[in-house]
Amino acid sequence: MKNRTSFYFVIGLIMLAIIGVVSRFISNPMAFIQGIFIFLIIGFGIFFLVRRFYGANPAKSEQSAFRKAAKRSKKRFQQKDSRKPAAKTANSNVSTLKKVKNKPRSAAHLTVIEGKKGKKKKRASF
Template identity: 35%
Template sequence: MNRRIIQSVIFIVLALGVVGLLSNIGKDPLWLVKQVAIYGGIATIIYLIYRVYMKKRMGQEYSSYKKAAKQSKRRFDDRAPSPLKSNPQVKSISQARKSKKASALKKTKQTHLTVIEGKKGKKKNRASF
């Protein structure tokens, strides 16, 4: 019973909305265009404010994320099979440039890893518990 009541209320509200929309279009045909333009402008302003605010908030983290995503995309694009791989002697100019850039990057990049010395050689004195 409740479901029927809810469906009928929704139908009545939608029907009244359609009647109101049609009557306003009949009185003032440019009314709909004005309303769409106003709401679109307001939505655009809110979106731009949001973008500026989020750009300031994200700052360095977001730019680092974009850089890492771009590198990951390049890596997976390089792994994708290409029609030229069937004949290994044939290479395009772009592939030759990529291989030169990749080899140059591998030589110049420094890893930022450090070795932490542990105590693997020392035995625990179990009698001191």
């Protein structure tokens, strides 16, 4: 019930804005259309400027590195699932399997994301 005064105030402002827009459109339609176009051009200009400067955010590059690593991991797991064990028919096939098992695995699917891990919080000492 406390917010009723602010609700009526907002409704009153909206009604005054509608009356002003309609009266301006009726009195001078060309100026009204021109004002709308200018408003849209300025709005798009501000939108593209903000988008350009926001795109240089270092957090975005970290996010893209995470997405890239997730895509590689997903691809690797899909390849593991799609492989079916083949029937062993020759002895040479067994020797190649042993070589593959002994080969050390590379951790290429892991990526390091820079952060503030080494920074310690300031705490009160007692």
